[in-house]
Amino acid sequence: MLGYYDPNKDYGTPARLSENHVSLEIDGVEITVPEGTSVMRAAALADINIPKLCASDNLEAYGSCRLCAVQVEGKRGYPASCTTPVEAGMQVTTQNTKLARLRRNVMELYISDHPLDCLTCAANGDCELQDMAGAVGLREVRYGYAGENHLDAEKDESNPYFSFDPSKCIVCSRCVRACEEVQGTFALTIDGRGFDSKVSPSQMEDFMDSECVSCGACVQACPTATLMEKSVVEQGVPDHSVITTCAYCGVGCSFKAEMKGSEVVRMVPYKGGDANHGHSCVKGRFAFGYATHQDRLTTPMIRDSIEEAWREVSWEEAIGFAAERLTATQEKYGRESIGGITSSRCTNEETYLVQKLIRAAFRNNNTDTCARVCHSPTGYGLKTTLGESAGTQTFDSVMKSDAIIVIGANPTDAHPVFASQMRRRMREGASLIVADPRHIDLLDTPHRGDAQHLPLRPGTNVALVNALGHVVVTEGLEDHDFIAERCDTEAYRTWRDFISEERHSPEAVENVTGVSPEAVRQAARTYASVPNGAIYYGLGVTEHSQGSTMVMGIANLAMATGNIGREGVGVNPLRGQNNVQGSCDMGSFPHELPGYQHVADNEARNRFENVWGVPIDDEPGLRIPNMFDAAIEGTFKAMYVQGEDIAQSDPNTQHVEAALTSLDCLIVQDIFLNETAKYAHVLLPGSSFLEKNGTFTNAERRINRVRKVMPPRAGKEDWEITVDLARALGYPMDYQHPSEIMDEIAQLAPTFTGVSYDKLEELGSLQWPCNDEHPQGTPTMHEFDFPIGLGRFAITEYVATEERTNRRFPLLLTTGRILSQYNVGAQTRRTDNQNWHDEDVLDIHPSDAEMRGISDGDWLGITSRSGQTVLRARLSERMQPGVVYTTFHHPGSGANVITTNSSDWATNCPEYKVTAVQVEKVSQPSAWQKRYDDFDRAQREYLDSAREPVAHGVTQ
C-alpha cells in the first residue's frame, strides 16, 4: 500500500482513515489505498497528477471545475476524479485525447473570462490557473474576450493583509469551503446564480465589515490571484522557505516562512504541522511585521538611573556593566538579593539557560516565569492529582470527543486554530458545554447542534465543579472499573464522601454560582454518559484565588468518569502563550529543576550539580510576587528579565511599579522598549522568533523546532546573550548551538531523554515524555498508569474569594484577550492588527449601563481597591448583569492598575478574573494614566536621545 505522505504536495482530496483497503489500477499502475479515498487522491499518491482547480486536499471534494475528469473502464461518461471513490478492480485512465480535449475546453471557458495580465499579476509563477492552462496545453481561446465578463469587477482592498479582486475569480468555491470546513466561520458564500455567481463576504459586504476573522484560509485556498496577500503584491513571489513555529499562542502552529533573501514575504501554515495541519489565525499568518518594526532595539544600552537618558554601548560594555552591578548587589545585600524572570515567549533553550544562570551563577533559586501569572495552578493541580504537570491529549484527540466541556477559555479568540478543530467536531455532532461568565463565540458555532452554557458568577468555579462531581457520584454516573483499577482507593473514598454531601449539590450552590441546578445536572449527565468526554480549560480556571483547587476539581471529574488515558477524553489546559508548557518544563519555577524535579530532591539535585559543576541551593527561591514584595521591602535589589513585560502584564500595576523603582539594577532583554524596560538600567536587544534557533513546546506537550530565517537585528540570538552574561559573572557556558543545550536538557530531565534536534528533524515534532519507554514520544498521557502510580482524588473545598462586591464596589471585573491582539500587545500593536482593536474598552451589560446613565463610547472611570483607570464603554449582552470585562493589550489602558494582589492560595497566580469595581462616567483620564503618559514620554525621549540619527527600520 502507498503510505508516503509529502506535506508539500496537494493530493486533491482529504485522506481517508478506513482500515479496509481497496486495490485499483490507474494508467496501468496498481495502487492500494484506504476505502473511501478518491480516485484523484489515489492517483496523486502514485504520483499521477490529474489536473484540478476546485480540489484541494484540505477540503472535501466539490466536483465543480470538471478539469479532473477521468475515464473508468466499464463506466459511461467522464466522472470527476475528485468526487469518485475508488472501487476494487477499477481501471482508470487519466490522460488520452478525449480527456485532453475536454480539459482544454473547460480551461478555454475559464480563460475567456479572466484577465490576460499574467506577466504583471501578483500570482505570476504561483498560480494554479496558470499552471493548469499549461498542463492542459491551452493555446487559444476561440470565444474571444469581448463577451459579457467580470473583468471590471471592483476590487476590495479593505483588509490590511489581503486584497480581493473578483475580476480574477473562477468561482471554484475553494475560499467559501475553506471558510466553512477549515476555519468554521461561514463568513463567505456564493451570491447569485449561474453567470452572476460571485463570492460574497457576509451579505455582500467588504471583507473588513463582514464576519471574516482574517484567518487567511481563503487566501491560501485561492487558486488564482483573486485573494492575495498584499505582501506578495508588494514584494513578489517568494523564492525559498523555512519551516518554523509560530510565536503567538499555545497551539504552536507550524509555518513555512516564505522568503526572498532574508525578508519574510508571507507566512504559510504548514500542512505537515501536527498541531495545525495547515491552518492558522490572523496573528500567526499575517502579524509578523513587528519583527522589522522601527521600534526594534538594535544596540545595547546602559544608564545609572531611570531618570537618565540611555547610552548606546558595545555588547561587551553592556554585559560587563550588568555583571558588575549584579556582583556588587550580591556583595552588598547577599546572595539571595538578585534573581531573574523569563517569558513563555522564550524558547526552551533560552529558558533553560536563564534558570541555569540563576541557579549556577547567581547561586540561588530566585527564578520564575510568566507562567506564574497564567498556568502555575495547572502545574500544581495536575501534578497533585495525575502526577504530571501537563495536559493529557493531542489537539487531534478532540476529533474523537463526544462531549466537550470548555471552562474559562475563549478558544475562538485565544486559540483560534484549535477552536476551528473543535468546531469541526461539533459539526460532526459532539456536544458542547461552556462554563463561563461570558457568552463566548464558540456558543455561536454554525451547525453546532446542542450546546449548553453555564453562565456562572466569576469566582465560583470550584462550587460549580463540585456540583458537577456531586451529580456524577449521587446519580451513579461514575466509571467504577476505571476508579478501581487506576485510582487510589482511600483518596477516592474520602473524596466520594466529601463530594456526596448535600452542600455540594447543584441546588445548594445555585445561590453561589448563579447557574440553574437543572443546567448543571444536564451538563454532568451529558459529560459522564457519552463514550468520550473531554475538558478544555483556560485562564478562567487558573487565574483565581482557587485556581489550583479548580484544576484538581477538573481532574477529579475526569477520573471519576474514566475520561483519562485514551483519545477523545482528558484534561486539557489551553496555554495562552507559545511556550507556557516549555517554560514550566525547563525548570523556571523557583522550586523545581528542569523536568519538574524538586530542588530538595537530593538525587536529582546531585545530577545537576555534577553536570553544572556547582552546588545548587536546596530550598526554593522567590516567586515573582514575592520578588516584588521583597524589592519594596529593600531585600531584593536586582533582576534580569528576559522577554517578559511584568510592568504591563502583572496585577496591581502601581505595586509592580513600586517594586521596579526599588531595584538598584534592572536588566531587560527584549526586542522593544516595553513597559518594564522603562524602569531598566541595562537594555539588551533580543531577537524575534524569526532570528533564532530553538524549540517551543505547545499545549499538547509537542516540541517543535524554531528555525532562524533571518539574522538577529542586534547581532545575537537571545541564548548567546545569556551565555555572555554567565561568562562575565565567572560561570562560563560552552555552547555553540541551541541543539547542544537541548542535549544537556535530555541528559538531565527524565521525560526528555529521547529528545534531540536530530530526532526533531526526522519526525518533525515530539510530544514528551520522550525517553526509552516512549522513544517516539507520548501523544496520549496516562494510558496505562500515572507517574504517581494511582490517580489521586483531591478534596476541593470551595472557599469564596476575598475579592467581593459591596456597595462601594458593586460590579465584578474580569479580564481577557481578543483575537487580533496578543497578550501585552508588544508584537501585535506593531502590526496592522491595530485595525481591529486600537484601544481596550470596558464591556458592560446594558442594564448596568442604563442604571448609571452610560451610553456606548462614554468614558468610564473604573475604580477598584487597587486603583482607578479610564476606558471607553461598550455595551454588550455577552456580559451577565453585574459583570464587566476588559482586555489588557494596550499599556495606557491600565487594566492592571485595577486588578489586585489577590492570588491563588497554592501558587500565587494572580486573580485577574475577579476584581470588585465601581464604574461611573468621567471626563478625563485617571491620575495613574496622566502619570503614565508623562513617564512614558520621558522614557521614550531618553531612548530617542541615545539612538544615532539613522533611518529607522533599516536592516543592519
Place this chain on the structure above:
Amino acid sequence: MSDQRDTLIHMANQIAHNLQSSSDPATGVKNHLEKFWARSMKERIISYLDDADGDFTPIARQAVEQLAEQRRQAS
C-alpha cells in the same frame, strides 16, 4: 504590621483555609510551606509566631509551629 508581614501571614492563612477539609490540615500547610516557600519567607513567617497573636488562624499557626520545629531539628 509591615506589608511583608501582612502578606506572608495572609498567605499562610489562605493556604490553611483551602486545606481545612484535608485529613491533617496543619501538616498539609506545613508541607506546602516547606515545599514551595523561599527560605527567607519561611524564616520570616516563623519569626512572626511570637508576636502575631490573633493574626494567624489556628491551623496556620500550628503549621508554622511544625515548620519551626522541623527546621530546628534539621539544623
